[in-house]
Amino acid sequence: MRSITLGHYLPGDSLLHRMDPRIKLLSLFILIAALFLIKTFLGFAIFCVFVLIVFFNAGLPWRYFLRGLKPIFYIVFFTITLHFLFTKGGRVYWHWGPLTVEEAGIYMGSFMTIRLVLLVITTLLITLTTSPIAFADGIEFLLRPFRRLGVPGHEIAMMMTIALRFIPTLMEEGVKIRNAQMARGADFETGNVFLRARSLVPLLVPLFISAFRRADELALAMEARCYRGGENRTKMRQLEATPLDYWGLVAVAGFTLALVCCGA
Amino acid sequence: MLIETRKLTHTYMPGTPFQVEALKDVSLKIRRGEFIGIIGETGSGKSTLVQHFNGLLKPSAGEILFKGRNIWGAEFNLRKLRSHVALLFQFPEQQLFEETVWKDVVFGPRNLGLSGEELDKRARYGLELVGLDYEAYRERSPFNLSGGEKRRVALAGVLAMKPEVIILDEPTAGMDPVGRRNLMQQIEKMHKEENLTVILVTHNMEDVSYLAEKIYIFSHGKMVLQGAPAEVFKSATALEEIGLNLPPLTDLLLKLKEKKQEMRTDLFSVEEAACEILYHFKKG
Ligand SMILES: Nc1ncnc2c1ncn2[C@@H]1O[C@H](COP(=O)(O)OP(=O)(O)OP(=O)(O)O)[C@@H](O)[C@H]1O
Ligand SMILES: [Mg+2]
Numbered sequence: 001m002r003s004i005t006l007g008h009y010l011p012g013d014s015l016l017h018r019m020d021p022r023i024k025l026l027s028l029f030i031l032i033a034a035l036f037l038i039k040t041f042l043g044f045a046i047f048c049v050f051v052l053i054v055f056f057n058a059g060l061p062w063r064y065f066l067r068g069l070k071p072i073f074y075i076v077f078f079t080i081t082l083h084f085l086f087t088k089g090g091r092v093y094w095h096w097g098p099l100t101v102e103e104a105g106i107y108m109g110s111f112m113t114i115r116l117v118l119l120v121i122t123t124l125l126i127t128l129t130t131s132p133i134a135f136a137d138g139i140e141f142l143l144r145p146f147r148r149l150g151v152p153g154h155e156i157a158m159m160m161t162i163a164l165r166f167i168p169t170l171m172e173e174g175v176k177i178r179n180a181q182m183a184r185g186a187d188f189e190t191g192n193v194f195l196r197a198r199s200l201v202p203l204l205v206p207l208f209i210s211a212f213r214r215a216d217e218l219a220l221a222m223e224a225r226c227y228r229g230g231e232n233r234t235k236m237r238q239l240e241a242t243p244l245d246y247w248g249l250v251a252v253a254g255f256t257l258a259l260v261c262c263g264a
Numbered sequence: 265m266l267i268e269t270r271k272l273t274h275t276y277m278p279g280t281p282f283q284v285e286a287l288k289d290v291s292l293k294i295r296r297g298e299f300i301g302i303i304g305e306t307g308s309g310k311s312t313l314v315q316h317f318n319g320l321l322k323p324s325a326g327e328i329l330f331k332g333r334n335i336w337g338a339e340f341n342l343r344k345l346r347s348h349v350a351l352l353f354q355f356p357e358q359q360l361f362e363e364t365v366w367k368d369v370v371f372g373p374r375n376l377g378l379s380g381e382e383l384d385k386r387a388r389y390g391l392e393l394v395g396l397d398y399e400a401y402r403e404r405s406p407f408n409l410s411g412g413e414k415r416r417v418a419l420a421g422v423l424a425m426k427p428e429v430i431i432l433d434e435p436t437a438g439m440d441p442v443g444r445r446n447l448m449q450q451i452e453k454m455h456k457e458e459n460l461t462v463i464l465v466t467h468n469m470e471d472v473s474y475l476a477e478k479i480y481i482f483s484h485g486k487m488v489l490q491g492a493p494a495e496v497f498k499s500a501t502a503l504e505e506i507g508l509n510l511p512p513l514t515d516l517l518l519k520l521k522e523k524k525q526e527m528r529t530d531l532f533s534v535e536e537a538a539c540e541i542l543y544h545f546k547k548g
Contacts, residue, residue: 176358180358181371183351183422184350184425187375202359
């Protein structure tokens with residue numbers, strides 16, 4: 001449970017870990033865009049090799065790779081099933097009553113699945129190697145140009161930071177309260193849906209109370225330190241991109257461009 | 265033997281960079297009716313240990329026996345174990361959730377399958393054991409009580425299950441001295457009158473030295489010292505090495521012993537110690 005809580009971040013010291021979060025976010029956008037522009041399996045294969053090389057260079061273990069894919073298992077499953085059964089066209093490989101599996105279905109199903117999996121892995125690459133705080137800083141910076149349009153970049157980043165900061169705390173507290181109620185004989189595991197929903201009351205009431213209390217305390221503490229967001233606020237951690245960062249961005253952009261332009 | 269651990273080891277988040285070995289090879293035995301004290305600095309694994317006693321945590325290695333049976337064995341009913349071995353967590357007031365004190369206290373008994381009048385009896389039993397007036401408190405909202413009262417209600421909720429063993433994880437943390445003394449007296453009373461096995465986790469040397477029959481001292485996940493208070497507190501050096509202090513009374517007696525060789529140092533109640541000191545100093 002706690003593994004999810006840390007926003008997936010795995011501390012480390014690889015090149016990817018040290019990269020400027022802004023550059024990482026920009027690269028992520030470019031790579032995601034590329035995924036939607038790639039039209040052939042060969043393109044995916046090249047992309048996949050690239051991502052895997054980066055993944056293992058960053059010293060990330062296999063297990064995280066698989067664990068990251070777990071949440072999308074059902075989405076992948078439905079994508080495959082729906083495409084296989086309902087996308088028509090080309091040769092018919094198999095039929096049973098009104099159901100048929102046709103060439104186009106298999107093609108589209110595999111294509112979409114690969115795209116989904118690569119999407120998740122690419123994102124994982126960034127979230128596993130970027131601390132939540134750096135992530136929020138990066139987003140704040142990238143949202144800066146949109147301030148004229150009324151996008152509150154600083155506030156969004158602040159909210160993200162606070163949320164990320166408190167998710168582990170709340171999870172921990174949730175586990176503690178669950179244990180405390182289990183020690184009083186509470187049963188969270190058996191029974192039908194309604195019984196189980198009801199059994200959550202002893203867990204959720206204390207959890208909400210403590211979340212509200214924490215929110216209050218935090219607000220008070222921020223006010224006591226005269227917190228004022230947005231305009232004219234300076235930062236303790238200044239983001240500074242190194243030449244290496246820029247080269248990284250250029251490499252990613254170049255790779256993507258080459259991939260998409262060569263019609264892959 | 266009521267509870268026994270054999271080479272109990274617990275690792276949090278194994279196989280990740282956040283891995284922590286919170287307990288290492290802990291073997292201990294707890295007899296029925298004993299008053300056990302568990303002490304150790306912050307993060308030494310005390311809370312981790314006691315959560316094994318009622319099966320909330322599963323050992324990474326080693327085993328844990330309740331009345332001679334492995335609690336992680338195939339046949340063993342963990343929910344039943346939890347009704348025999350009650351555990352009151354650190355800051356237990358956080359677990360209150362019902363609208364009235366009565367409802368909250370009977371949450372445990374209800375989970376045991378009790379109903380009707382038996383619930384009233386249990387609620388009365390629990391509340392009176394912790395020194396709260398049943399009629400005055402039963403309809404109050406637990407959220408409008410003072411911190412000390414909340415803690416007592418939480419304790420009552422656990423006692424109302426009539427457990428054989430009660431584990432108290434720092435029950436007096438953050439309480440004022442009077443509230444603290446009252447709660448400790450209640451715990452002592454429960455132990456004596458109900459022959460309850462008590463396992464007390466605490467930072468307060470005074471409480472354990474005075475109440476516990478046996479003390480286990482933990483440091484960095486290992487059990488480093490065990491024995492009766494008189495043995496464990498025999499010398500300050502061993503304790504200081506692990507960053508713990510002697511109970512103030514023992515400290516005083518040990519210092520006086522430097523002047524009066526025959527001074528006894530194995531006394532843990534203020535009255536006895538006072539007699540001992542007066543005896544030696546009147547003698548001249
Ligand atoms: N749920 C958890 N996940 C990961 N590590 C944990 C968890 N709970 C405790 N730990 C770690 O295990 C070690 C022992 O913790 P534990 O809570 O048992 O200490 P303690 O002796 O009860 O301390 P305290 O006196 O502060 O209550 C600590 O290093 C702690 O950081
Ligand atoms: Mg603890």
